Amino acid sequence: MDEEGYRLQARMIKALAHATRLQMLALLRDGDRCACEFGPLLGLRQANVSQHLGVLRRAQLVDTRRDGLRIMYSLSDERIAAVVGALAQIARDRFVEAAAALEEVA
Numbered sequence: 846m847d848e849e850g851y852r853l854q855a856r857m858i859k860a861l862a863h864a865t866r867l868q869m870l871a872l873l874r875d876g877d878r879c880a881c882e883f884g885p886l887l888g889l890r891q892a893n894v895s896q897h898l899g900v901l902r903r904a905q906l907v908d909t910r911r912d913g914l915r916i917m918y919s920l921s922d923e924r925i926a927a928v929v930g931a932l933a934q935i936a937r938d939r940f941v942e943a944a945a946a947l948e949e950v951a
Contacts, residue, residue, distance in 0.1 A: 853905070860904035865889065866897050867929060869918075870906065874926040877919040879912075 860866055868887055872878060883894045898918060901907045908921045920926060 856904045857906060860900050860906055861928075861932070863897070863900075865893075866901055867932070869897060869901065870920065870925060870929045871933070873907065873918060873920045874929065877910075877917045879915045879917055881915065 861870075865887060869883060872883070872886060880894060880898060881891070883889065883898070884891050887894070889897075898907065901918075902909060905921055906925055907918050910917050910919070
């Protein structure tokens with residue numbers, strides 16, 4: 846892979862490195878959502894939602910389309926759902942392991 850390919854991967858990984866953006870991607874696994882839906886679902890102001898969605902868009906993790914006055918967001922590739930799911934499962938497994946280790950100590 847050439848250097849530009851690695852830069853794209855790095856942008857994607859940096860975009861994934863925020864809990865809010867991971868939540869947004871998890872919500873998009875269920876289908877397209879209007880930008881206006883993220884604020885109430887995640888307890889964020891619209892300006893903050895727009896910033897996070899912009900990062901995801903620039904990293905090419907989401908696509909947009911206009912539906913009347915609404916901007917709809919979707920995952921740009923179905924494999925993104927698998928990546929987010931895999932990260933969630935790894936985190937759950939690590940949490941379970943840490944909890945078990947604490948049980949042994951307690």
